[in-house]
Amino acid sequence: MDTHTLFKYQSLIDHLGQLESVVVAFSGGVDSSFLAKVCREVLSDRAIAVTVVSPMIPAWDLDDAKAIASQIGIEHILLEKATIDTVVRQNPENRCYHCKKTAFRAIVEIAKERGFNAVLDGSNADDTKDYRPGTKAIEELNVISPLKTAGLNKKEIRLLSKQLGLSTWDKPAYACLATRISYGEEITAGKLNRIEKAEKYLHSLGYAQVRVRSHDLIARIELEPEERARFCDPAILDRVSRQLKEYGFLYVCMELEGYSMGSLNRNLQ
Structure with missing residues (x-):
């Protein structure tokens, strides 16, 4: 590991030590898992993790979060949110702002109730490269992003996670199911359910990095570019088409250039 990355890591440790007690917004992804692990190492029981459970989070993601929190040994609180707020359901371009504002406001309340000094999120130095309206909500609530402050990017976080023995070091990037639905198209339980299925x-066919983008009744599949050749076997195409139509999609197609983070944001540029 290069000295520059080690310097950033030490900067992170120092920052967390100064905070003294923290609540980590925890998804079980690469970034929040790494942050929770370091917080646990630095602050012991003065670090806890909170996961907001909503219809926009797939069941397997929640199972992962529970398992990873257990492996880290950090206290893990599940904050149940059974319904989707009206403005979020309408899916405006700044949907993530409204969603984050509601979720983090609840996490801030937990921090106050428990007497913890700060709420942390796992944003990293790479997160400035895409349209992320949720960042505004985080800033308004004075949530701290220590990975970003330390200048740690995703590649460095994966490397450090591996060094710390975290199983998430090579976990594919993920985001809530709402990010699959085109802006302006209403988010419903039915759409989320068929996307999740x-x-x-x-995933069961062996494709780790997958997005099924929903355009009303059209499913647009994104895979890692190197997986496209394997996917384009006629037998696989037929199986996938039949299965996704059983879930409620009317048409099934594929994004020819493969998976791209934030692809639904292109029409905002």
């Missing part, structure tokens, strides 16, 4: 099915 479709992605779970593609």
Whole structure:
């Protein structure tokens, strides 16, 4: 590991030590898992993790979060949110702002109740490269992003996670199911359910990095570029088409250039 990365890591440790007690917004992804692990190492019981459980989070993601928190040994609170707020359901371009504002406001309340000094999120130095309206909500609530402050990017976080023995070091990037639905198209339980089933099915076929983008009744599949040749076997195409139509999609197609983070944001540029 290069000295520059080690310097950033030490900067992170020093920063966390100064905070003294923290609540980590925890998804079980690469970034929040790494942050929770370091917080646990530095602050012991003065670090806890909170996961907001909503219809926009797939069941397997929640299971992962529970398992990873247990492996880290950090206290893990599940904050149940059974319904989707009206403005979020309408899916405006700044949907993530409204969603984050509601979720983090609840996490801030837990921090106050428990007497913890700060709420942390796992944003990293790479997160400035895409449209992320949720960042505004985080800033308004004075949530701290220590990975970003330390200048740690995703590649460095994966490397450090591996060094710390975290199973998430090579976990594919993920985001809530709402990010699959085009802006302006209403988010419904039915749409979220068929997206979740479709992605779970593609995972079962061995495709780790998958997005099933929903355009009303059209499923647009994104895979890692190197997986496209294997996917384009006629037998696989037929199986996937039949299965996704069983879940409620009317048409099934594929993004020819493969998976791209934030692809639904292109029409905002």
